[in-house]
Amino acid sequence: SAVISQKPSRDICQRGTSLTIQCQVDSQVTMMFWYRQQPGQSLTLIATANQGSEATYESGFVIDKFPISRPNLTFSTLTVSNLSPEDSSIYLCSVGRDRLPYEQYFGPGTRLTVT
Amino acid sequence: DQQVKQNSPSLSVQEGRISILNCDYTNSMFDYFLWYKKYPAEGPTFLISISSIKDKNEDGRFTVFLNKSAKHLSLHIVPSQPGDSAVYFCAASSGNTGKLIFGQGTTLQVKP
Numbered sequence: 289s290a291v292i293s294q295k296p297s298r299d300i301c302q303r304g305t306s307l308t309i310q311c312q313v314d315s316q317v318t319m320m321f322w323y324r325q326q327p328g329q330s331l332t333l334i335a336t337a338n339q340g341s342e343a344t345y346e347s348g349f350v351i352d353k354f355p356i357s358r359p360n361l362t363f364s365t366l367t368v369s370n371l372s373p374e375d376s377s378i379y380l381c382s383v384g385r386d387r388l389p390y391e392q393y394f395g396p397g398t399r400l401t402v403t
Numbered sequence: 404d405q406q407v408k409q410n411s412p413s414l415s416v417q418e419g420r421i422s423i424l425n426c427d428y429t430n431s432m433f434d435y436f437l438w439y440k441k442y443p444a445e446g447p448t449f450l451i452s453i454s455s456i457k458d459k460n461e462d463g464r465f466t467v468f469l470n471k472s473a474k475h476l477s478l479h480i481v482p483s484q485p486g487d488s489a490v491y492f493c494a495a496s497s498g499n500t501g502k503l504i505f506g507q508g509t510t511l512q513v514k515p
Contacts, residue, residue, distance in 0.1 A: 289449070292446070321502070321503075329507070330492065330507045331447070331503075331505040332505075333502055336500075336502065380446050380447075382446075388435070388454075389435040389452040390435065390501045392501070393449060394439075394448070396445055396446050
């Protein structure tokens with residue numbers, strides 16, 4: 289399994305601002321993912337971050353709101369833009385094993401509170 | 404449309420006894436199922452998986468059972484320990500996209 293770190297671990301942001309979350313992996317990985325866990329809810333996939341190409345977004349998530357960068361095989365960022373209180377969640381990055389059973393390994397998460 | 408469901412939000416068991424966590428799914432195209440454990444302020448940790456072509460997979464104290472006809476899987480923890488107290492998520496995947504769809508989670512409390 290990979291060692292995954294995220295920065296920041298938590299933040300409190302004002303409405304209308306943006307927060308960029310960094311995800312660093314200790315080894316090169318092909319598949320990286322970004323998830324959101326709203327309070328009391330399950331993990332919802334935001335997008336798949338592909339190195340060298342545009343991220344692939346899930347239904348209900350758009351690039352303007354959640355721009356993602358993947359400059360290399362060990363790093364990715366997720367920006368949550370134009371923040372509203374509804375964006376208060378835990379944001380998690382994960383890396384996927386590239387062979388069966390394709391399990392994913394998660395970072396510790398970033399807890400975002402929007403005031 | 405919730406494709407993966409965990410209908411029990413919480414479960415409490417006595418230390419040493421068996422914990423059984425349940426999960427139902429609707430999409431027959433899922434080919435792998437996984438269980439994750441999550442402690443507060445940490446990311447989910449992969450526990451165990453099972454292929455859709457099998458009906459049981461065992462790893463130490465953890466066993467996952469799959470009933471494809473009922474679209475149901477369960478995680479058995481025997482014997483349960485207080486350190487097992489956490490939120491457990493089941494997840495499912497299909498194809499080689501690597502994407503996972505998670506259930507809502509079940510909070511397990513193991514009492515000493």
